[in-house]
Amino acid sequence: MSTAQPLKKLVSCVILDLDGTLPSTDGVITNVLKVLLVKYGKQWDGREAQKIVGKTPVEGAAAIVKGYQLPCTTEEFTAEITPMFNDQWCNIKSHPGANRLIKHLNVHGVPMAVASNSPQASIESKISYQQGWKESFSVIIGGDEVKMGKPSPEIFLEAAKRLNVEPSSCLVIEDSVPGVTAGKAAGMEVVAVPSLPKQTHLYTSADEIINSLLDLQPEKWGLPQFQDWLESTLPLEPWFIGGPVIKGFGRGSKVLGIPTANLSAEGYSDVLSKHPSGVYFGWAGLSNRGVYKMVMNIGWNPYFNNSEKSIEPWLLHEFHADFYGEELRLVIVGYIRPEANFPSLESLVAKIHDDKKVAERALDLPLYSKYKDDPRLKTTL
Ligand code: ADP
Ligand code: RBF
Ligand code: MG
Helix, strand or coil, rough: CCCCCCCCCCCEEECCCCCCCCECCCCHHHHHHHHHHHHCCCCCHHHHHHHHHHCCCCHHHHHHHHHHCCCCHHHHHHHHHHHHHHHHHHHCCCCCCCHHHHHHHHHHHEEEEEEECHHHHHHHHHCCCCCCHHCCCCCEHHHHHHCCCCCCHHHHHHHHHHHHHCCCHEEEECCEEEEEEEHHCCCCCCEECCCCCCCCHHCCCCCCCCCCHHHHCCCCCCCCCCCCECEEEEEEEEEEEEEEEECCCCCCCHHHHCCCCCCCCHHHHHHHCCCEEEEEEECCCCCCCCEEEEEHHHHHHHCCCCCCCEEEEEECCCCHHHHHHHCCEEEEEEEEECCCCCCCCHHHHHHEEEEEEHHHCCCCCCCHHHHHHHHHHHHCC
């Protein structure tokens, strides 16, 4: 974004955590745990995720063995699950904004390191599936190369040493609480990108908490600013979703004066876990009607504190009827801002109207308007 930001502290290097920060390993880890736990007659309970995020593999395994009271030792469990993970690293996807960040820092010659609690071999394997990553890191350091993993600062101090810089010149980017603790203990600047939703209160020791890598502003740390924002929007690799409009909470038009169509979250668990909550925009195709400009929210609507992540597009056209059950198709072309909590209904409504203006204007730019004619917006009649 072009607005000047107060400088936090100058750094010269960036140390990145791997799992959950650059690639979203959570999906793969969850899938493997689900399969393995069934063999033990147990069922994966998502809440256990908190016990493994940011931990060393042994700590994670110990937490699962104990939490599910498995009739095996941590070592046996680790031996069983490790090959299952290894088979899955090829399926991990990079987080939105990860490639953009790595490319940006690389182009500007900012030295980068990866410091992960995972063993070196597994880091190498995970990174090898992501194009252009390996060459971009001057240092790659695994949990098996230090005495103590995060939350001990050791791994970050070792990374700084290998980068040949003072710890205070390093910016750490981390998704986990142990990682943030480790970074602060190392005397580094830390940006947290929490991978667990609604847990920001656990990350207060970080110097900044951001919702996703898309929201990182390197210039706050004296690093080169991203140049890809365009009229308050960030162009994204477009993605498509579609399905019948389902009933939501009935409060969009009634409480906010802003109707939002709801897409079933059930059908989109993959899409929802892949895309950070936030305000996006693009084009909407409604069966038998046409194609319209669209601005939408993905997230938990903190103002209403929803328990489920939802997709709520607002078609920027005067409709005077419900279209529940009708087929809605979306092409999402850009990002506007992270989802936020608002002190009042008026401020939330005002912000959503700002988003509308930003989206309407941006969608006239050739970069975005070209997707209006995408055949995927037209439903088969
Ligand atoms: P709910 O929370 O149940 O979705 P809302 O009060 O938000 O209820 O109303 C949304 C419904 O209104 C949508 O499901 C859709 O059928 C209809 N609707 C009418 N105009 C629009 C619009 N411009 N954008 C999105 N939905 C609209
Ligand atoms: N809800 C929030 O709590 N925080 C937000 O930042 C937010 N941004 C929104 C942006 C747009 C463009 C739209 C259409 C909705 C947004 N909402 C947000 C969700 C809004 O509260 C939602 O439409 C209502 O919950 C109605 O279901
Ligand atoms: Mg709605």
